Amino acid sequence: EAGVVQSPRYKIIEKKQPVAFWCNPISGHNTLYWYRQNLGQGPELLIRYENEEAVDDSQLPKDRFSAERLKGVDSTLKIQPAELGDSAVYLCASSPLPWERETQYFGPGTRLLVL
Amino acid sequence: AQSVSQHNHHVILSEAASLELGCNYSYGGTVNLFWYVQYPGQHLQLLLKYFSGDPLVKGIKGFEAEFIKSKFSFNLRKPSVQWSDTAEYFCAVNGENYGGSQGNLIFGKGTKLSVKP
Numbered sequence: 001e002a003g004v005v006q007s008p009r010y011k012i013i014e015k016k017q018p019v020a021f022w023c024n025p026i027s028g029h030n031t032l033y034w035y036r037q038n039l040g041q042g043p044e045l046l047i048r049y050e051n052e053e054a055v056d057d058s059q060l061p062k063d064r065f066s067a068e069r070l071k072g073v074d075s076t077l078k079i080q081p082a083e084l085g086d087s088a089v090y091l092c093a094s095s096p097l098p099w100e101r102e103t104q105y106f107g108p109g110t111r112l113l114v115l
Numbered sequence: 116a117q118s119v120s121q122h123n124h125h126v127i128l129s130e131a132a133s134l135e136l137g138c139n140y141s142y143g144g145t146v147n148l149f150w151y152v153q154y155p156g157q158h159l160q161l162l163l164k165y166f167s168g169d170p171l172v173k174g175i176k177g178f179e180a181e182f183i184k185s186k187f188s189f190n191l192r193k194p195s196v197q198w199s200d201t202a203e204y205f206c207a208v209n210g211e212n213y214g215g216s217q218g219n220l221i222f223g224k225g226t227k228l229s230v231k232p
Contacts (some may be wrong), residue, residue, distance in 0.1 A: 003158070004158075031210055039173075040224065040225075041220050041224050041225075042119070042205050042222030042223050042224050042225050043159070043205075043220075044222070045219045045220065048219060054221060091159070093159075100147050100166075100209045100210065100218045101147050101164070101166045101211070103161045103164065104161075104220065105160075106151075106158045106159040106160070107158055108157075108158045109158065113196070
């Protein structure tokens with residue numbers, strides 16, 4: 001089975017520029033997660049979707065970050081404008097069901113560098 | 116607030132040595148516990164998980180972990196490591212039957228394991 005797909009894999013931008021990340025979850029997985037992983041840290045949840053509904057976006061910095069999951073499949077995470085502190089790896093994960101015991105399947109991540 | 120502590124930032128072992136990576140959590144309630152691994156150049160993947168039953172759980176590639184409720188710990192072990200176990204290991208926890216954000220995974224900072232051939 002194909003895994004979680006993310007693009008681009010790497011992105012270098014200047015501060016104040018916009019940037020967008022795309023994620024295609026495993027087919028049939030209704031729950032989708034976006035995480036941010038800073039250097040030397042574990043992943044931290046930004047937003048969780050169940051189908052097309054954002055059920056937890058409490059950790060998403062809404063002044064500059066936005067996300068969407070149209071039709072409950074692919075998802076896009078956007079930053080506008082980017083700041084130096086946004087440099088990190090952005091991970092997408094999916095799971096079959098919105099259940100705490102479910103395994104989350106992670107994509108390769110997008111490594112963002114803001115100059 | 117919930118938190119996960121991994122005590123070792125970087126562990127260096129020789130092949131065939133035994134491994135134990137510490138993980139302690141702070142969580143007020145019934146928990147589910149996970150260890151994820153990230154091999155060089157690869158994505159995060161599940162190593163093992165615990166949510167009920169026998170507190171000693173076995174995962175892939177000969178790894179196991181023991182849940183000790185009284186110590187709020189979920190340490191990862193392997194009797195004899197191989198060079199191919201070189202990776203970063205993350206402990207994670209979430210709340211069982213909690214609504215909203217308390218069901219979300221909280222990760223530790225990770226432990227980098229280097230195995231010398």
